[in-house]
Amino acid sequence: MQIHTRRVPLNKDVDLKEIAERTEGFVGADLKMLVKEAAMIPIREVVPFLDDDKGVPTEMLNSLQIKMKHFTSALDNKMPRDKSN
Secondary structure, eight states: OOHTTTTTOTTTTTTHHHHHHHHHTOOOOHHHHHHHHHHHHHHHGGGGSSOOOOSSHHHHHHHHOHHHHHHHHHEEEEEEOOOOO
């Protein structure tokens, strides 16, 4: 997980060990997809409050952090449930 999150703004509450335990059996592509999905969640949270013509301000993007709840949501809602197939 450290490889896939090294350039990602993580909140202090993110527990990479817990995520690693929950993703046992995932391959690198799965982990990469998980990090991307978790990173999109805080962006989706602010999109409804933005001006459509201006997009997401750079300073807002720079202030966003991925929290543990974002990883949990990505795992619960977007990731494959059965990695044995």
